[in-house]
Amino acid sequence: MEGKVLVVDDDPALAEMLGIVLRGEGLDAAFVADGDAALGAFRRERPDLVLLDLMLPGTDGIEVCRQIRAESGVPIVMLTARGDTLDVVLGLESGADDYVVKPFKPKELVARLRARLRTRDDEEPESLTIGPPDDLVSIDVPGHKVVRGGAQVQLTPLEFDLLVALARKPHTVFTREVLLEQVWHYRHAADTRLVNVHVQRLRAKVERDPETPQVVVTVRGVGYKAGPA
Amino acid sequence: MGAALPDPGGRSRPVPVSLDPAWRRALRRGLTPVQGLRRAGAARWRRSLLTRVVLTTLLVSGPVVALFASLLVQSLGAGLVEAKTRASLAEARSGVVLVEARVNAVAQDNPGLQESVLQDAIRQLDERGAVGQAYSVFALGPPRANKVVSQGADLQDVPVALEQQLRGSPGPEYVFADVPVTAGRVPGLVVGSVLSVPRLGADYRLYHSFPLTAEQATYGRTVRTAAGAGLLLLAMLALITGLVARQVVAPVRLAARTAERLADGRLDERLRVRGEDEVARLGTAFNAMATALQTQIRQLEDLSRVQRRFVSDVSHELRTPLTTVRMAADVLYDAREDFPASPERAAELLQAELDRFESLLAALLEISRYDAGAAELDASPVDLAPLVRRVVAAAQPLADRKGSRLDVTLPAGPVIAEVEAVRIERVLRNLVVNAVEHGESGPVGVVVSADAEVVVVTVSDVGVGLQPGQAGLVFTRFWRGDPSRARTTGGTGLGLAIALEDVRLHGGWLQAAGTPGVGSVFRMTLPRKAGRTPPDSPLVAP
Numbered sequence: 001m002e003g004k005v006l007v008v009d010d011d012p013a014l015a016e017m018l019g020i021v022l023r024g025e026g027l028d029a030a031f032v033a034d035g036d037a038a039l040g041a042f043r044r045e046r047p048d049l050v051l052l053d054l055m056l057p058g059t060d061g062i063e064v065c066r067q068i069r070a071e072s073g074v075p076i077v078m079l080t081a082r083g084d085t086l087d088v089v090l091g092l093e094s095g096a097d098d099y100v101v102k103p104f105k106p107k108e109l110v111a112r113l114r115a116r117l118r119t120r121d122d123e124e125p126e127s128l129t130i131g132p133p134d135d136l137v138s139i140d141v142p143g144h145k146v147v148r149g150g151a152q153v154q155l156t157p158l159e160f161d162l163l164v165a166l167a168r169k170p171h172t173v174f175t176r177e178v179l180l181e182q183v184w185h186y187r188h189a190a191d192t193r194l195v196n197v198h199v200q201r202l203r204a205k206v207e208r209d210p211e212t213p214q215v216v217v218t219v220r221g222v223g224y225k226a227g228p229a
Numbered sequence: 230m231g232a233a234l235p236d237p238g239g240r241s242r243p244v245p246v247s248l249d250p251a252w253r254r255a256l257r258r259g260l261t262p263v264q265g266l267r268r269a270g271a272a273r274w275r276r277s278l279l280t281r282v283v284l285t286t287l288l289v290s291g292p293v294v295a296l297f298a299s300l301l302v303q304s305l306g307a308g309l310v311e312a313k314t315r316a317s318l319a320e321a322r323s324g325v326v327l328v329e330a331r332v333n334a335v336a337q338d339n340p341g342l343q344e345s346v347l348q349d350a351i352r353q354l355d356e357r358g359a360v361g362q363a364y365s366v367f368a369l370g371p372p373r374a375n376k377v378v379s380q381g382a383d384l385q386d387v388p389v390a391l392e393q394q395l396r397g398s399p400g401p402e403y404v405f406a407d408v409p410v411t412a413g414r415v416p417g418l419v420v421g422s423v424l425s426v427p428r429l430g431a432d433y434r435l436y437h438s439f440p441l442t443a444e445q446a447t448y449g450r451t452v453r454t455a456a457g458a459g460l461l462l463l464a465m466l467a468l469i470t471g472l473v474a475r476q477v478v479a480p481v482r483l484a485a486r487t488a489e490r491l492a493d494g495r496l497d498e499r500l501r502v503r504g505e506d507e508v509a510r511l512g513t514a515f516n517a518m519a520t521a522l523q524t525q526i527r528q529l530e531d532l533s534r535v536q537r538r539f540v541s542d543v544s545h546e547l548r549t550p551l552t553t554v555r556m557a558a559d560v561l562y563d564a565r566e567d568f569p570a571s572p573e574r575a576a577e578l579l580q581a582e583l584d585r586f587e588s589l590l591a592a593l594l595e596i597s598r599y600d601a602g603a604a605e606l607d608a609s610p611v612d613l614a615p616l617v618r619r620v621v622a623a624a625q626p627l628a629d630r631k632g633s634r635l636d637v638t639l640p641a642g643p644v645i646a647e648v649e650a651v652r653i654e655r656v657l658r659n660l661v662v663n664a665v666e667h668g669e670s671g672p673v674g675v676v677v678s679a680d681a682e683v684v685v686v687t688v689s690d691v692g693v694g695l696q697p698g699q700a701g702l703v704f705t706r707f708w709r710g711d712p713s714r715a716r717t718t719g720g721t722g723l724g725l726a727i728a729l730e731d732v733r734l735h736g737g738w739l740q741a742a743g744t745p746g747v748g749s750v751f752r753m754t755l756p757r758k759a760g761r762t763p764p765d766s767p768l769v770a771p
Contacts, residue, residue, distance in 0.1 A: 011549050017556045024560070081548045102548040103555045103587055175615070188623075192650055193607070221610040221645040 003117045004028040006047035008038045008064060009079065010057050018051065021106045027113070035059030039067045042074075049117055053079045054091060062094045069095030073156035075116035092197035097158040098184060099194075115185035116158070128167040130226040131215040135208050139167055148206055158183065159202045166216060166226040175223040199224060278481070282474040283467050290466050298455040305451050309444045314403060314418060317364070321401045321420040321437045324354050324366060328435060332426045347426065347433070362410065364439045368424065387436060391421045395434060399423045408438035415440050480508040484515055496523040537601040547590060551583075558583050592723035596706070599730040606734050608759035611650045612643040613684055617677055620657040624665060632670040635661070639677050646684045647759035652731040656739070657686065659724040660751045664690040666720075667749070682756065683737075683763045689750040695743025703741050704729045736760040740768040 005022055009015045010033045022029040032041035036058035042050065050068060054061035065076055078091045078099040088099055097116055100109050126141040137148045141164055146153040155163065161183045166174060174182075176192035184194060203210040214227045273280050331350040335343045351368050358364035369387065394402040400422035408417030417440040424433040483500060490498040499519060502512035558579045565576040598604050621635050628635050657675075664673040668690035676687045695703065702708050707722035732739040736756050743749030752768050 011553070014549055014553045014556075017553045020560060021556055103552040106556045106559045175612075177615070177619075192609075196609070221612055221643065 002026050003048035004030065004045065005113065006030045006032065006042060006045050006050045008032050008035070008041075008050065008056065008061070009053040010034070010055075011053075018109075021110070022113075025110050025113075027117075033057075035061065035064050038064040042068055042072075047074065049113060050074060050076045051079060051113070052076055052096070054087060055081060062090050065091060065096050066094040069156075073154070075157060077112055077116060088191070089193060089197060092194065093201075095156075095201075097156065097198075099191075111185070118185075128164065130167045130170055130228075131206070132227060135214065137163075137206050137215050139164060146206070153205050155202070155205060158198060159205070162198055162202055163206065163216070166224060170226040170228070173219045173222050173225045179223065195224075279471060279474050279478045282478075283471050286470040287463060287467055291463060294459045294462055298459040302448075302452050302455045306448050309448060310441075313439070313441065313444050317418050317420050317437065317439045318401050318403065320364065320439075321403075321422055321435075324437060325401070325422045325424060325435055328354065328368075328424060329426065332424075343426070347424075351435070358437070362440065362442070364437045365409075366435065366437055368436065369434045387421070388419055391419055391436075395421050395423060399425070400434075408440050410440050410442070415442055416445065417441050477508065480512065484511065487515070487519075491519055491522070496526060533601060536597075537603045543594070551587065551590065555583055555587070589721045589723075592721040592727060595727050596723055596730070599727070599734075604730070604734055606652075606759060607649050608647045608735070609649075610645050611648050611653070612645055613648070613653070613677060613686070614639050614644050616650060616654055617657060617675060617686065620654060620661055621675060623658065624661045627662060628665050628673065631665050631668070633665050633668050634672040635665075635675065636672055637675045637677075640679055644677060644679050644684055646679075646755055646757045648735055648755060652734065653755070656728040656731045656753060657688070659728045660686075660688040660753070662720075663724070664688050664692075664749075664751070668692040671748070679757075682761075684755045684757060685752060686755075687750055687752045689748060691748040693749075694745045694747050695741065695749045696745055700741045700743060704739070736762040738763070738765060742768040 005027050007015055007018050007029055015031050019029045030045040030047060032038050035056035052061050052065060068076060076096045078096045079102060080087055080099055081102050091099060098112055100112055128139040129136055131137040139146050144160060146155055165182045176195040179195050180186045180190050199216055203213050203216055206215045207213045217225055217227050219225055328350045332343055332347050335346050351366055355366040358366055388404045388406040391402060391404045401420050403418055403420040406419050407414040408419060417438055420437045422435050424435050426433060487498050487500050499516045500512040502509050561576040562580045565573040621637050661675060669692040671691035674689045678685050704725050706726045729739050732753055738754040740752050754763055756763050
């Protein structure tokens with residue numbers, strides 16, 4: 001098996017169908033139907049990825065997302081029934097890496113899961129440094145470690161990928177679309193709010209003052225770039 | 230705001246802080262203070278009922294009070310003069326009697342003595358009059374001689390009119406004239422009488438001149454008092470009118486302010502009602518109206534909430550099973566080659582129709598979100614040039630199939646506007662795909678232009694065009710220009726309706742025009758700053 005997915009969904013037919021599709025893709029699947037049981041199942045199953053429905057009985061999806069994120073950086077992909085701005089943004093802000101809107105095509109779902117499950121064991125030793133001279137952020141790429149001011153910063157794999165993508169070309173301005181393609185592996189245009197929300201989350205961890213960012217800098221009307229090293 | 234306003238001429242003009250706002254506005258418009266004052270006054274007249282009532286009262290009662298005051302003063306003055314005249318005549322008569330008695334008592338044959346007695350009597354009389362400056366006396370000799378009998382008298386002091394009156398009558402007669410006093414001359418009364426002194430052989434004339442100083446002072450005081458009383462009366466009138474008007478205006482002002490607050494959405498605002506008069510009835514009626522409005526609005530809000538809730542529920546309830554069906558269909562579709570012919574075709578049809586079903590459901594949910602007023606704009610600065618390129622690139626396969634050429638014209642630099650990229654991309658995709666579909670294999674033009682305020686994207690084709698009157702109908706839900714035409718791309722029939730709502734949400738315009746057989750053009754006008762609606766301008770058909 002390539003990886004284990006924890007499916008948190010209360011609809012038995014959908015859960016079963018998800019299981020069929022995931023197994024068809026060579027992924028292992030575990031199921032939990034109740035929001036209250038989700039965190040226990042997560043601890044027990046130790047999945048490589050969580051597929052989380054936002055509408056759940058008991059603890060709702062947003063809260064489950066927050067609970068899991070509080071103790072792990074494991075990729076979380078939300079299943080949302082609505083494309084409503086509020087739900088999506090709330091989900092992303094509570095820690096989800098990506099989302100898929102129902103109804104989705106199995107291939108689309110698998111592509112999203114694969115993008116998050118991608119292994120990085122082929123990476124060369126590489127070390128990057130960005131940020132203002134008096135507040136440097138150094139990145140050990142294969143070791144997945146980020147150090148700022150002598151202390152290690154805990155980033156989720158997605159936040160790490162986002163930072164590395166920007167740091168590798170420190171003078172290039174990345175549009176949100178390019179970042180969606182490089183970090184999220186979207187081949188078509190997708191929701192640029194993914195980028196906005198995750199840049200905010202990343203800034204909260206690596207910036208001295210997230211209100212006046214110096215590590216991940218906004219280029220108005222275009223996108224983002226890494227601050228000067 | 231500072232106390233001094235900028236002056237166009239460069240001189241600074243100090244302006245008191247407590248300036249009337251209307252005057253302030255007038256000054257800012259560069260008017261002179263007088264013009265400004267006039268406009269400010271006019272503005273007060275227009276806006277304040279209280280001012281109007283008080284001013285009207287003053288304008289009407291002012292002349293009336295003035296008329297009454299002047300009548301009063303006139304009659305008082307006439308009375309004063311009449312009393313003085315009567316007293317003066319009596320005084321003059323008694324003087325004449327006195328002088329005549331003294332002169333006639335002297336022995337008949339001593340004219341020289343008589344003359345000196347006359348002078349003596351006149352001097353005594355004059356001394357008597359000098360007490361309290363009541364009058365002064367002098368006498369003139371026989372008319373032909375006109376000899377001045379008393380000391381210090383002057384012929385000039387005798388008014389000509391009085392002289393004439395005395396010629397035909399023994400007197401006493403009087404005229405009003407300026408009379409001499411110690412310091413200059415003052416208005417006065419001169420009374421003349423003929424002294425009958427037979428022993429002296431001719432008639433002498435005795436003149437009393439009474440200065441009207443005291444009467445004039447009294448008159449002046451009366452005028453001042455009357456004017457003061459009149460002004461005071463007017464002030465009282467203004468005050469009373471103001472107070473009375475206030476009693477009516479104050480509740481009206483309060484009602485107006487409360488109505489404004491209600492209009493601002495503070496539906497709990499009510500008037501405080503006191504008493505049982507007309508104003509109280511107005512307050513009660515007003516409050517009843519507010520309560521009725523509040524109930525109605527609450528009901529509508531509840532309805533809207535229910536509607537939104539329903540849309541959200543339908544969305545969830547419908548989408549979950551649809552997702553399962555979708556996945557199952559996909560699994561079947563992927564395995565279709567293992568099926569016999571007809572199940573294989575069935576899997577293909579299932580797959581294709583599910584696509585249509587999904588896009589229709591998505592469109593329905595989107596439009597009901599707009600209907601429920603639940604759509605919110607999430608705008609951020611976006612460069613529209615790459616967005617347009619992306620849309621055109623996505624439509625290229627369809628254009629190739631149709632044999633259409635896609636011509637894109639973009640400005641040189643980036644075209645930044647505050648938009649929600651997802652919605653605008655959806656609008657453009659819709660317009661471009663529509664143009665290709667109805668473009669009869671002709672070229673489709675996409676032109677982006679921009680100025681400081683707006684970004685305009687026009688999408689034009691040279692296809693079937695639009696019949697007269699159809700330009701407005703294209704945005705109608707499920708409307709089809711030509712029902713006999715087969716649908717090739719399985720559009721939902723809601724695309725343009727949603728596009729219109731999307732553009733409206735941005736505060737922009739989406740317009741259509743066309744000429745049958747020539748082609749049609751769609752134009753999207755977006756404000757660069759989200760929500761700042763640009764002015765409308767007509768779209769010319771190709």
